[in-house]
Amino acid sequence: MEKLGSTFFKADILEYMSFGKWVIEADPGKEPRLYCDEVALRLLNIPAGNDPEKDYRDWLAAVAPSSLERLIAAGKHVAETGYGEFQYLWKHPTRGNRYIHFIGVRNVSYTDGVRIEGIIRDITDKVWNETLTREEMKEGLDAIQGLASEYVILHFINLETGSYSSYFYEPDISQKTIRLNSTEKSYYEMYERSIRSICHPDYLDEMLKLGKRENMIEELRHKKKSVHRFLGKTHENQYEWFDYVLIKFDPIDEEPTRAAAGYINVDQDQVEVLEYQRMAEGVGKIFDFSIYISLPDETYRVIRDTDESTPERDKNAFTYLRSRAKSIGKKNVRESLEKWFEVENVVAKLEKYSRISRDFYNDIEKKWYRANFLIGDRNEDGSISHIIYGRRDITKTKLIEIQQQEDAAAGEAIVRSLAKMYFTMLEINVKDRRIHVIRIPEFMNERFVVDGETYDDLKDKFVRMCVDLDYRDSVREFLDYPTLLERLRKQGYVQKNYLGQTEGWCRMTFVPVTNEDTGEIEKIVFAVASINAEKKREESIKYQADHDELTGLLNRTAFSRIEEELKNNTDRRAIMIVDIDHFKEVNDTYGHVVGDAVLCQAADILRHSFRKKDYVVRFGGDEFVVIFNECGDGFADRIRNKIRNINEVLQHPTKEDMPAFSISAGVTVFEDSYSKEIFKQADDALYQTKVNGRAGCTFYDDMMKTSVPQWRK
Structure with missing residues (x-):
């Protein structure tokens, strides 16, 4: 016997060296020949010491015909597929039931016929130790007694670990067996791979779900047997009906741990009868009138008819349906429905949509009906072979629908009215936190789709994409869902203003919708x-409150607020008080219009001469105050130069109707907390400037405590 190469097997050949080897040769026109080595001879109960080159086919046929059948069947399968791995329940002539594992491969270099080379090993103890005890095996075999010949394949499964063994009952496995050549250690992995390869797409999801460990256990938790029917592909690549059967080995009231799973090839005629009965039962529950139509002859069977006034039935289904349509009152509805019942129209639409329906009102009965056509079955070429027609009374639901449409129309009007106020409106389902869009602007729709999303997902995107960076933390806190519900229960509604990235200032509002009965x-x-x-x-009102109407500078009200800020600041700062020299004479000489122009020019030049972070205030009349934040080195020289330059400009006006004038200033620098005394120091410095001849700037020093007249103190 030739040595088998390791490339023939999915496991290392060294693992199998102690197992029996077998060879089947099938030359054209001759009976297959069987050769076995000594180990295989012992497994097959053939006396040891025989010639390994001897053909044992006749001997095995005489003493163990079932063993020979299984070997030949395995050989046929390997001849067709090139490789095979099987586990059989071997009825040994003297040792009782044994589990025998076969592995075989076709020798492609053998050109005289077909040569199958393989390995045999006894795995009875291994199977029992890993999956089932002997008592459980017996119980399982008893449970399927009488059905064994119907099963294509049986698997014995340890539901907890997923370990399993397989048993092929059907001898002619090349014709009947589903392709299940497996090497997976877990039954659940093997099941998923196998089902994916053989199951028709229409049944795949259901069967894959069944193959999960927790689902198999649940199936057998309260019953001994579970059956699931599906379309499976055979070796001939034809779909046939199979029942996948689960049998529980544990007592019915105990948690499932051991089971057998098998596939039974179902008789097609029986399937069609059962499918029709199931279909008729299901359709009968939905429709008060229904028929099952065969194409192309258009004959039919009545599934259900609760109408006592049914007209005499025509043999042609569509002629019969059109005759029923004649009992409808209004002519336009009747004619439209008769046209809808034309067979060509129905088939064409079903090819496109698989189900069509139409609502109509019977003016005589004063009822609404819904007529439906569905595909009942198809031919092998995919064309429609059967159609189901069903009709049901929908008067109650139609009236509700009409009322809902009227309510929706009223709601639309409300929404349109609210849309003038709100550019975004969403509805949040409290139970699952899902979002339903009522209204959303284009710019938001381009950024993210929110319909059906969860509130938490939307919240994160909304904050990130719609809210200005400075407001994100406060908006995120406001949108916190658990606290939002609590706030709504207490306050009725909640609002928050924020600055949007592109929309400017916005206000978000949450309003609860409660259950009338529970209040939740x-x-x-x-x-x-x-x-x-x-x-x-608001800004306009605030601006007007804080600014001088004539000059546009901050006013005395704003200055009072600034004073409070100065009290909490200990940086080096300064206050300068400015007034216009001889302003009364300007008013008396040129009038108040020119006087106002002089005030505006002084305000304008002061506004543009100092930094944006400094405050320029019209304190009253012709008096101004400048508050300097952060006074560094050289501050006094810079301010004196500023006042000198300002006076140079004011004393050489460019407009003919503008008189020349000057300003005087007094400055005090301080580092302590602000007080009224500091303001008085600047005022004393201003007085000193006027004493010195005006049109200048004086900084306060301690000498002024004695030089300023007593009446000013």
Whole structure:
């Protein structure tokens, strides 16, 4: 016997060296010949010491014909597929039931016929140790007694570990067996791979779900047997009906741990009868009138008819349906329905949609009906072979639908009205936190699709993509879902203003929708409105409150607020008080119009002469105050030069109607907390400037405590 190469097997050949080897040769026109080595002879109960080159076919046929059948069947399978691995329950002539594992491969270099080379090993103890005890095996075999000849394949499964062994009952495995050549250690892995390769797509999801460990255990938790029918592919690549059967070995009231799983090839005629009965039962529950139509002869069987006024039935299904349509009152509805019942029209639409329906109103009965056509079955070429027609009374649901449409129309009107206020409106289902879009602007739709998303996903995207960076933390805190529900229960509704990235100022509002009976919040309406106009009005009011109407500078009210800020600041700062020299004479000489122009020019030049972070205030009349933040080295020289340059400009006006004038200033620098005394120091410095001849700037020093007249103190 030739030595078998390791490339023939999925496991290392060294693992199998102690097992029996077998060879089948089938030359054209001759009976197959069987050769075995000494180990294989012992497994087959053939006396040891025989010539390994001897053909044992006749001997085995005489003493163990079933063993020979299985070997020949295995050989045929390997001849067709090139490789095979099987486990058989071997009825040994003297040792009882044994589990025998076969591995075989076709020798492609043998050209005189077909040569199959393989290995045999006894795995009875291995199977029992890993999966089932002897008592459990006996119980399992008893449980399937009488059905064994019907099973294509049986698997004995340890549901906890997933280990298993397989038993092929059907001798002619090349014709009947589903392709299940497996090497997976876990039954669940083998099952998934096998089902994916053989199961028709229409049944694949259901069968894959069944093959999960937890689902198999659940199937057998309260029953001994579970059956699932599916279309499976045979070796001939034809789909046939199979039942996948699960049998529980444990007592029925105990948790499933051991089971057998088998495939039975189902008789096709029986399947069609059962399928029709199942279909008729299901259709009968849905429709008050239904028929099963055969094509192309258009004959039919009535599944259900609850109408006592049914007209005499025509043999042709569509002629019969058109006759029923004649009992409808209005002519336009009747004629339209008769046209809808034309067979060519029905088949064409079913090829496209697989199901079509139409609602119609019977003016005589004062009822609404829904007519339906569905595909009942198809021919092998995919064309429609059977059609189901069903009709049911939908008067109650139609009236509700009409009412809902009217309510929806009213709701649309409300939404359109609200849309003038809110550019975004969403509805949040409290139970699953899913979002339903009521209204959303284009710019948001381009960024993210929210319909059906969860609130948490939307919240993160909304904050990241719609809210200005400075407001994100506060908005994220406001949108926190658990605290949001609590706030809504207490307050009724909640709002927050924020600055958007592109939309400007916005206000978000949450309003709860409660259950009338329980008072619990079922939904939340989320709305966003633009408040740019409102913000502008607020800013305008605030500006007017803080600014001088004539000059546009900050006014005395704003100065009072700034004073409070200065009290909490200990940086080196300064206050300068400025007034216009001889302003009363300007008013008396040129009038108040020119006087106002002089005030505006002084305000304008002061505004543009100092930094943006410094405050310029019209304190009253012709008096101004400048507050300097952060006074560094050389500050006094810079301010003196500024005042000198300002006076140079003011004393040489460019407009003919503008008189020349000058300003005087007094400055005090301080580092302590601000007080009224500091303001008085700047005022004393201003007085000293006027004493010195005006049109200049004086910085306060301690000498002024004695030089300033007593009446000013």
